[in-house]
Amino acid sequence: MTGVTLRNVIKKYGPVQVVHGVDLEIDDGEFCVFVGPSGCGKSTLLRMIAGLEETTGGNVSIGSRDVTHADPAERGVAMVFQTYALYPHMTVEENMGFGLKMNGQPKDEIKAKVSEAARILKLEDYLSRKPKALSGGQRQRVAIGRAIVRGPEVFLFDEPLSNLDAELRVDMRVEIARLHKEIGATMIYVTHDQVEAMTLADKIVVLRAGSIEQVGTPMELYQNPDNKFVAGFIGSPSMNFLNGVVEGDSIRIPALGDRKIAAPSLPGTASGKVLVGLRPQHLRVSPGDSALRLDLRERLGGVSYDYVNCTDGTRLVAESRDDAKLDEGTNVIIDFDPAEALYFDPDTEQRLRPITEAAMA
Numbered sequence: 121m122t123g124v125t126l127r128n129v130i131k132k133y134g135p136v137q138v139v140h141g142v143d144l145e146i147d148d149g150e151f152c153v154f155v156g157p158s159g160c161g162k163s164t165l166l167r168m169i170a171g172l173e174e175t176t177g178g179n180v181s182i183g184s185r186d187v188t189h190a191d192p193a194e195r196g197v198a199m200v201f202q203t204y205a206l207y208p209h210m211t212v213e214e215n216m217g218f219g220l221k222m223n224g225q226p227k228d229e230i231k232a233k234v235s236e237a238a239r240i241l242k243l244e245d246y247l248s249r250k251p252k253a254l255s256g257g258q259r260q261r262v263a264i265g266r267a268i269v270r271g272p273e274v275f276l277f278d279e280p281l282s283n284l285d286a287e288l289r290v291d292m293r294v295e296i297a298r299l300h301k302e303i304g305a306t307m308i309y310v311t312h313d314q315v316e317a318m319t320l321a322d323k324i325v326v327l328r329a330g331s332i333e334q335v336g337t338p339m340e341l342y343q344n345p346d347n348k349f350v351a352g353f354i355g356s357p358s359m360n361f362l363n364g365v366v367e368g369d370s371i372r373i374p375a376l377g378d379r380k381i382a383a384p385s386l387p388g389t390a391s392g393k394v395l396v397g398l399r400p401q402h403l404r405v406s407p408g409d410s411a412l413r414l415d416l417r418e419r420l421g422g423v424s425y426d427y428v429n430c431t432d433g434t435r436l437v438a439e440s441r442d443d444a445k446l447d448e449g450t451n452v453i454i455d456f457d458p459a460e461a462l463y464f465d466p467d468t469e470q471r472l473r474p475i476t477e478a479a480m481a
């Protein structure tokens with residue numbers, strides 16, 4: 121088992137630079153998830169670790185070996201792709217063992233490795249089936265099996281679940297978590313699905329436009345985001361951001377009918393303006409005399425999402441345990457505990473930490 125280190129990793133396609141000096145340490149046995157919006161460079165970074173893309177600058181190390189310019193086959197990694205690309209004319213067993221056969225491994229060794237992978241992935245009953253007789257989830261498990269039999273030091277997953285329907289995705293997510301627990305290898309996993317990132321990762325790397333925005337455990341990123349981008353990306357539904365005006369020791373929020381909340385002592389923003397970040401889970405919506413209007417209540421059974429139009433046109437999302445019917449157009453009051461709000465500089469989008477908190481950090 122081995123960790124992965126990236127030092128000032130750069131990727132250029134011709135004159136266009138798409139990865140801008142990434143530094144990252146992934147520990148031995150860690151489950152690391154790269155997450156970020158489309159085009160931020162997640163797959164490119166993963167493919168550079170795999171050796172499927174050339175690294176333009178910087179270094180990639182696996183364990184103590186600098187593999188920046190090594191062949192993919194020499195890196196000790198195995199990759200699972202979004203499309204499973206199984207050979208349709210081969211059985212599950214043949215598909216899983218094919219790479220080993222090509223490498224000239226003895227038959228009985230291949231059989232032993234395939235059986236062990238089939239046991240881990242609960243594919244024993246399907247070994248003699250052809251891919252067309254498998255569900256999407258089973259096919260993806262065969263693709264993962266192909267990676268396992270190679271006994272890699274590092275597993276690389278490139279959005280492996282995005283071709284599966286919602287229910288299967290959940291099942292496979294659980295399977296992958298179990299797999300990591302069972303074999304304990306270092307795993308790097310690319311997704312744009314923040315729920316996958318939250319549930320699978322030991323460490324999440326949030327990328328944006330080819331640079332790292334923040335690295336941390338799922339809960340660190342959720343509870344303590346460094347900036348508006350991470351705060352908005354991690355957590356579902358996304359955090360709400362409201363404009364606020366600092367007035368002495370309070371913050372006035374025009375969107376909430378000029379409501380004032382007690383201001384923590386924030387480091388001064390040049391403009392006297394702040395962005396107030398409120399998680400949907402921290403808002404309480406109730407019918408009442410106000411200029412805020414409920415646009416829609418989505419009742420999911422158990423929880424409801426309320427979409428509320430504010431006085432200045434801002435739209436808020438609130439999550440509540442209340443699944444009673446509430447009509448569109450109802451006037452509502454929004455309540456929250458100001459201690460649960462996060463604050464951001466509207467210009468730099470960096471987090472503004474209350475001064476006492478910052479002094480203690």
Ligand SMILES: Nc1ncnc2c1ncn2[C@@H]1O[C@H](COP(=O)(O)OP(=O)(O)OP(=O)(O)O)[C@@H](O)[C@H]1O
Nearest residue numbers: 133136138156157158159160161162163164165312
């Ligand atoms: N072969 C290429 N030539 C030029 N630009 C490329 C090439 N491959 C990728 N890019 C660019 O590099 C950037 C990063 O792409 P990448 O596929 O790594 O993003 P991603 O975060 O994985 O996105 P997605 O979630 O959509 O897969 C994008 O702006 C993309 O257009």
